[in-house]
Amino acid sequence: MAIEQQLADFLAKSEAQWSALVDKGGNLFAQYGDTGTLDLSILSALAAGSFAATHELAKRLGESEFSALYHEGQGQHILMSALHHECLLVTIFGEKTNIGLVRFYAQQVTGALNGLLQLAREKESQVGPLILDGDFLNGPAAIS
Amino acid sequence: MAFINYSSREIQLKIVYYGAALCGKTTNLVTLHKQITHAQKGELVSLATDADRTLFFDFLSLNTKTLPGFTTRFQLYTVPGQAIYNTTRQLVLKGVDGIVFVVDSHWDRMADNVESFANLQENLIENHLSLVQIPYVLQYNKRDIPNAAPINYLEFTFNNRANRAIAFEAMASEGTGVLETLNAAARLLLAKYSKSPNANVTGLSQPNAATVVPPPAEEAGHAA
Numbered sequence: 609m610a611i612e613q614q615l616a617d618f619l620a621k622s623e624a625q626w627s628a629l630v631d632k633g634g635n636l637f638a639q640y641g642d643t644g645t646l647d648l649s650i651l652s653a654l655a656a657g658s659f660a661a662t663h664e665l666a667k668r669l670g671e672s673e674f675s676a677l678y679h680e681g682q683g684q685h686i687l688m689s690a691l692h693h694e695c696l697l698v699t700i701f702g703e704k705t706n707i708g709l710v711r712f713y714a715q716q717v718t719g720a721l722n723g724l725l726q727l728a729r730e731k732e733s734q735v736g737p738l739i740l741d742g743d744f745l746n747g748p749a750a751i752s
Numbered sequence: 753m754a755f756i757n758y759s760s761r762e763i764q765l766k767i768v769y770y771g772a773a774l775c776g777k778t779t780n781l782v783t784l785h786k787q788i789t790h791a792q793k794g795e796l797v798s799l800a801t802d803a804d805r806t807l808f809f810d811f812l813s814l815n816t817k818t819l820p821g822f823t824t825r826f827q828l829y830t831v832p833g834q835a836i837y838n839t840t841r842q843l844v845l846k847g848v849d850g851i852v853f854v855v856d857s858h859w860d861r862m863a864d865n866v867e868s869f870a871n872l873q874e875n876l877i878e879n880h881l882s883l884v885q886i887p888y889v890l891q892y893n894k895r896d897i898p899n900a901a902p903i904n905y906l907e908f909t910f911n912n913r914a915n916r917a918i919a920f921e922a923m924a925s926e927g928t929g930v931l932e933t934l935n936a937a938a939r940l941l942l943a944k945y946s947k948s949p950n951a952n953v954t955g956l957s958q959p960n961a962a963t964v965v966p967p968p969a970e971e972a973g974h975a976a
Contacts, residue, residue: 635764635766636764649825649827654811657808657844739945750935752787752788
């Protein structure tokens, strides 16, 4: 199953609203679900930053095991789970479900996603570098 | 590390604005957010204190069509400049693809600039990176202040490595030199995807040949 399908399956089971695979640098790799008009790159950057800060705090407290972070809001909640290969699973959920259920299915999908990330990592070493024609961003093509 | 999604034909690149406290990193992003009209831009997010000092980072995302067949998303971050936030700077550097080092031209800030440049190199090492691998450009900001250090002094202090970086004079608060700096950084990052990278763009083919790009003529007069 592809990553999006894993996320879709996870959302269906947990009844969460949105879920995404984000790396710890804040890049959005894959996502599924509905966040309305929210800017997903901002969401990813903030989630990665928040996880990194809390992880660092835990490290300084001598906590070596730090696998998940949960923010509880009034209507919406966020669960972030650590994956292998410097990645995170970010899940947003509302009143339709509860943290126990989301955490349970998040742990299940984490294993599957780690497997897919490992496959992607192995495949990456076999793919040649991306080389395209031309030199870029010159003249009118510049960012403006 | 650049993220290339072949199925959605998307490339994500992270550029970090680094430099001493109050050198103008956030001002660069604020100005870019105002000046950029053609590229698709996101909201400018600032995690700052009540006194407008960056606490964690500022973030601006730009979607461009600069590579044929791909959407290139540049994610621009700043780091907090104040000394106490070093751990935060290390976190923001995670996965960086390119750096803009902003230098405050004020004479009195030289020690801070030098310290910040050294701190950048230390923090890159913490992330298993170095300035040899990560493309960077220099921006000599605040060229309009009365006691600005001369350019040749700044070049000698910050740009005396074997491979000289491209440097820009800027007045970020007035919007001068800001887009030029970003475009140079973006070109440097994209050069590695080009079959025929322009030697003038990479600036690395001719050691010691890179020049400082002055601000446009009318602003240069204003600076003098």
